[in-house]
Amino acid sequence: MKDVLYFAPTELTEALKLLAQYGEKATILAGGTDLVPRINYYELKPEVLVYIGNLGLDYIEQSDGKLVIGAATPTAKIAASPLVAEKAAALAEAARLSASPAIRTAGTIGGNLANASPAADLATPLIALGATVVLVSAKGEREVAVEEFFKGPGETVLQPGELIKEVRVPIKKGKSVFLKLGRRKAMTLSVVNVAVYVEMEKGQRCVDARVALGAMAPVPLRCKKAEGVLQGCVLPMSALEGAEFLDKARIEKAAELAIAESSPIDDQRATAWYRRKAGKVLVARALAAAAGVAI
Amino acid sequence: MDATISFTLNGRAVTVRTDPVRTLLEVLRNDLGLTGTKQGCDLEGECGACTVLLDGVPVRSxxxxxxxVEGREVLTVxxxxDPDRLHPLQKAFAETGAVQCGYCTPGMLMSSAALLARNPSPSRQAIIEALEGNLCRCTGYARIIAAVELAAARMRGESSPDGGAAQARPIGGDLLRVDIAERVTGRTQYVEDMPMPDALHMRVVRSPHLHARVVAIDTQxxxxxxxxxxxxxAADIPGENSIEGYSKDETVLVPVGGTVKMVGDAVALVIATTPEAAQAGVAAVEVAxxxxxxxxxxxxxxxxxxxxxHADGNVLSTFAVTHGDANAALAASxxxxxxxxxxxxxxxxxxxREAALGYIDxxxxxxxxxxxxxxxxxRDFVAPVLGLEPSQVxxxxxxxxxxxxxxxxxxxxAATAxxxxxxRxxxxxxxxxxxxFDASPKRHPYVCRxxxxxxxxxxxxGLRLRVTANTGAYDSGGYYIPNYAIVAGGGAYRWQGVDAFAQSVYTNGPKAGQMRGYGTPQSNFALECTLDEMIQRLGDDPVEFRLRNAIAQHxxxxxxxxxxxxxGYRQVLEAIRPRYQALETAARAFNESERNSPWRKGVGLAGMWYRFGKYGIPRVAAEAELGLDGRFVVYCSAPDYGQGTxxxxVQLAAETxxxxxxxxxxxxxxTATTLDSSVPGASRATYWVGGAVCRAVTALREVVAAVASEMLDCPPSAIVLADDRVMAGGDARRSVRLSEVAAEMERLGHSRKVTGVLDLRAQFPNYEREVYTPHFVTGAQVAEVLVNTTTGQARVTRVVAxxxxxxxxxxxxxxxxxEGAIVMGLGAALMEEFVPGVTTGFSDxxxxxxxxxxxxEVILVEVPSxxxxxxAKGLGEAPILPTAxxxxxAISRAVGARIREIPATPERILAAARRxxxx
Structure with missing residues (x-):
C-alpha cells in the first residue's frame, strides 16, 4: 500500500481547490512517465496525488494568432498533429524524437516542462518559438515565458497550488528546426539538443533569430549573444541591405557564441568537451537549415 | 486508500478494489492473474515488456x-x-522466428497491434519507429519486423505463404518452436508467473561498498x-559457505569478520510475508x-x-602458450x-531479471x-551448502x-534453497x-597488448600477446578465462612463433563470469583489429590476407x-569475399561523391574461430522411452533459455x-526426471546433448523393432516406424499401434526406457591434453558504417555474416x-559499458x-562436422565474435585513425576523426 490520497477531479476548479487545500502536500499526476517511477522506487512518497488527465486539458487549437496546447496533451498527439507540424515545426520534431511510442502516448507537454530536466526535449523548441505557459491557481492566472519558467534542475517558478494549464506558441512566419543527439537512436535522453527559429525578410534578411540549447546548462538555455550576431544579416547574393552577410562563417560564429554561453557538465552520457563540440555542430546545422544557408 | 476501479479488460468488464496508485502492471499480474504482461525493468518504463493498449493506444502498464484506467479499455496479450485462435501477429511472430526467449514478445505484440490498427500498411520505417521503445536482447529485431510485415500483409488480405510446414522433414524443414503458441499468447509461465499463493518473499542485503570488512550484523x-x-x-548456513565448484573463492553470504569485495556482495537474506515487508526488512538490517x-x-x-x-594475492589464474620462437619471428619481420x-x-x-521459486516437492x-x-x-553446487546429498535437492x-x-x-x-x-x-x-546489474557476473574487461x-x-x-583480464571480485566461473583469451587471441592463423600470456586479475569491480563467447570476443576484437592495422600498413586486402594466413584443415x-x-574458415572467407568487395567499392564511390559532406562510409572485415563446447570430452547421456500412449518421450538436459535447444x-529425435x-x-x-547431460553452456547443446539424444532414440528404435518384429512376424530390419504405429516392410495392413507395442513390452517385462551415451574419446584421442577441445566454428563478418566526422555519430548500416x-x-x-549476436556485438562496439558504481539499469x-x-545478411556456410x-556444430555464441x-x-578506416577502445562512443569517434x- 502506498497510502496516498488520490483524486481524479473532472473540473479545473475542483482540481485547483484540491491543490489550494493540500498546498505543498499535493503532487500533480499527468502522464506519470517521470513521476510514477519515482513513486515506484519509493524515492518519492507523495501524500496527495491529483490526477489532471480528466480536466479537459488535452487540446491543440489555433486561437488569436497562437497555437494553444493544453498542458495534459500527450507528446504523441503533438508529434502527430498537422497543425503543430505546420505552425511549430521544431516542436513537432522534438515531440517525434522524444522517448519512445508508449512513453509519448502518456507523457504530456505540461509534464515535460514541470519536470524541469535540463535535457527536456520540448523545452528548447518552445523557447526558440517564444512560447509562454499559462499557470493557474485558485487565486488566478499568470502567463510566464518558457525561457523564464525554469530555475534549475527539477525546479520551476510553479508555486504550491499552481498548475500549468496550457502552452501558447505564437504563430510566426519564420522557420524553426530541432536537432538532437543521444547515445543511441531511440529512447534516449539528449546528450545535447538544439532548437532555432529564424525569420528571413523576403527570404533574404534575418529579422528574427532565436537559439535554444538543451542539456548544456542547469536549465534549457536561450542563447541571446548568438541571436544577436544574426540579426539584420543578409544572404550573400541578396539585393537587400544588411549589416553583415549571413553565410557559413556567420553561422559558425553564432554557433560558437551559443556554446560559449552554455555550461555543460561531464556525466555518464557525455563529457562537456563532447557536448561543446557536437553542440556547436548542431547549432550551425540547425541555423543553416532554418535560414536556408548551405554550410 | 483503496478505491473501486472499473474498466474493460480484454473485452470484459472488471472491477477491482485497490490502491489507485498501484501500477496497472501489478494489478494485472497479481490481482487479475494475467501474467502475460512482463516486467523487465524497475517499473520505470525503460524496457517495454509491460506494454498494453489503453483505449487502443500503447502505454507502459x-x-x-x-x-x-477507470472507465477505459485495456487490452493485454x-x-x-489464444493458442487455438492466434491473432495474425501472433501467428506471424511464431512463423518468422520472431520469438527466442519470448520475454519481450507480449510487449512487442501489443506495440505492433496498435500500429496495425492505426496503419494497415506500415512502411518498414514506421514499424521500426513503433517498436523503438521495446527492448529485445535475443533476436536482433529483424525477424520481429518481418513478422509485423507478414501479419500486415495477411490482414490486408494479401496471400502470404503459410509457414506451418507440417509436412516438412523435422531437420531443415519443420522449423516452428515446440512451445510457440504458448509463448506468443502470454500463456508460458516463467518463474515469476508461476502461481504459489502462500510463498514467502525474499530480498537480499547487499554491500554498498567496493571493499570493506563486515564488523557486525544486527538483525534485531x-x-x-x-x-x-x-x-x-552466514551463521545460518548448515553446510559449506561456498559455491566453490563454480567460483572457487566466493561465499554464499559474507560472514562477520569477512570482507565484502564488491558492491552487491550478499550479506544477509530477509524472508517476509510480502515483498514490501522483505524490502523494509533489508533496509532495517544494520551492517557495520x-x-x-x-x-x-x-x-x-x-x-x-x-x-x-583475496588471501593468496590478486591473480586468479594465468595461462601461456609458447610456439616456435616469437622473438626471432618478430625480429625477422x-x-x-x-x-x-x-x-x-x-x-x-x-x-x-533473475528470479527463483523454491519449495519442498x-x-x-x-x-x-x-x-x-x-x-x-x-544441484551439485547447492547440496553442500545445505549439508545435504544431491539427491535431497x-x-x-x-x-x-x-x-x-x-x-x-x-x-x-543456493540462496533460495x-x-x-x-x-520449510x-x-x-x-x-x-x-x-x-549490481550482483550478476559481467563480461571481463580486457587490456590486450x-x-x-x-x-x-x-x-x-610472430605474435606476442599479453592479456590482462579484470575478473572483478570473484572467480565466478572465470578461472579459464586466460586460456580462452589466448586461444581466440591467436585465431585460425598460421604463426611461426607465438609467445602468449594471459592473466585474470582480481579487483573490487563486479565479478566477471560467463557471457556469450566466454572470454573470446575481447581478444578476438583486439586480434582482428590489430590484423587490420597490419593489413592497412602493408596495403593488403583484408580477405586475401586472412586467406593467405589461415590454417588448413589437418x-x-x-x-x-x-x-x-x-x-570451415577458408570456406567462410571465400563466401564473404564478393560481398566485401561490393560494399568496399560502394563505400569508395560514396566517399568520393560526398567529399564535401561530414559523412564518411567505412567497410570493415573481421574473422574469428571459436572453440565451442567448453573443454574436455564429456560423457553425455540422454534417455528415450516409448510411452504407454505410444508416444516417444525424450529425456535430456539441454536447457532452453531462448536459443531453441x-x-x-525434438527435431533430432524425430528425424532419427x-x-x-x-x-x-x-x-x-x-534433476528429478532427466540425466545429467553435462552441458553448462559453451554452445555445446546441439552437438553433445543432441548427439546423446540421437543415440538414445536409435537404441529405443532397436528395442521397439525387436518387440514389434515378433508381433508382426517379420525380421527387425523390415520394421518401419510411423507416428502412431509400426509396420512390417512399409505395409500398412501388417501393422500394430505403438501403444500396443508398449503394452507388449510391459507384458514381457522389457524396459521401455533406454539410455544413449555420447562418448567421443576414441574419435578425439588428444582429449587428455589440458583444456583441449576438438571442435571450432569459424565465421567472418563485414560491417558497413556511416560516420559523421563532425559529431562522431556512427550508424552501422549493414552487416554481412x-x-x-x-x-x-x-x-x-x-x-x-x-542476427541476435550481431546486434549484441554492435552494442558492445558502440554503446554498452557498465561502470561500477555508476550504471544502474536500462536508463544508463x-x-x-x-x-x-x-x-x-546471413550466409550459412554448411561444412558438416x-x-x-x-x-551439426555449436553456434549460439560464436557469431558475436567478429561483429565488434x-x-x-570500418569506423577506423572511415575516419583515418584507429579506435582501440570499445565502446566507440561518439566522443571516441570524434576524437579519432580529429586525430x-x-x-
Missing part, C-alpha cells in the same frame, strides 16, 4: 497508476488471441518489521562495515604493494604492429525452479527469458533490475595439435526415428542466433533498439 530491527519472519546470515582501500584497475591490483583482495586494445565491463541485460526434496544452464550442475529449469551466460551463476539457487531449508515453505525472489609481425608479401610471422596449429573436427532436440515431431514429447532439464554452422538443424533459428546501460539495427548429429572488430575496423585529420 508499469507507469500507469491503475486509477487512471491474453486478449489478442529487521525482525521487528511487521511481516519479516527470518533474517539469514569498516571500509578498506578499493582497487578497480587491474594494473593497480598487480602492483607489488597492492592490497590483496618487415613490419611489426605493437598496439594495445581495451574493452569494457558488459552486462547480459536479458529482459527477464512431493518427495521432500528442497526444490528450486530457476533459470540455469544445467540443473544438475547447480532438486533443480528445475523453467521457461527462461534469456541467459547469454548470466544464468550459470548458481548463487540465486537455503531459505526453503530454514522456512515456498519462497520466491526476483531481483530488481538494479540488483541484477598485441605485437604482430608480417613479411612484406603479407605472411604473418595442419598442426600454433596450439600444438590439429583441429580434429571439420574447420528444446526444438532442436523417421517420425514427425508431433510423435515426440520432450522432458528437459529437471558468413558462418560455418555445420549442417543447420534449424536454419531459421541458426540465422536468428547470428544502452542496449541496441530496433532503430539501431543494421540490415543483416564429422561427429556431431547430422553434421568488423564495426571498429585522422578529418576535422
Amino acid at each position: 508499469c507507469l500507469t497508476p491503475v486509477g487512471k 491474453e486478449g489478442l488471441g 530491527k529487521a525482525l521487528e518489521v511487521p511481516g519479516v519472519l527470518r533474517v539469514l546470515t 562495515y569498516e571500509p578498506l582501500p578499493a582497487l578497480l584497475d587491474p594494473e593497480e591490483a598487480l602492483a607489488p604493494n597492492a592490497v590483496p583482495i 618487415d613490419a611489426v604492429v605493437d598496439v594495445t586494445y581495451r574493452t569494457s565491463y558488459l552486462e547480459h541485460a536479458t529482459i527477464e 512431493e518427495e521432500g526434496r528442497i526444490t528450486v525452479v530457476s533459470g540455469t544452464h544445467e540443473p544438475h550442475w547447480h 532438486r533443480v528445475i529449469m523453467p521457461p527462461t527469458g534469456g541467459s547469454f551466460g548470466k544464468r550459470q551463476d548458481p548463487w540465486l539457487v 537455503l531459505a526453503v531449508y530454514h522456512m 515453505r515456498s519462497v520466491r525472489i526476483a531481483y530488481t533490475r538494479r540488483e541484477s 598485441y605485437t604482430v609481425g608480417a613479411t612484406r608479401d603479407g605472411t604473418l610471422t 595442419e598442426t596449429t600454433w596450439l600444438g595439435y590439429p583441429v580434429a573436427e571439420s574447420l 528444446a526444438t532442436v532436440m 526415428l523417421g517420425v514427425s515431431r508431433a510423435a515426440i514429447r520432450l522432458v528437459n532439464a529437471d 558468413a558462418h560455418d554452422v555445420g549442417h543447420a538443424i534449424n536454419p531459421r533459428d541458426a540465422q536468428g542466433q547470428i 546501460y544502452y542496449i541496441p533498439t530496433a532503430k539501431t539495427m543494421p540490415d543483416i 564429422y561427429q556431431g548429429p547430422f553434421g 572488430p568488423a564495426i571498429i575496423n 585522422g585529420g578529418l576535422r
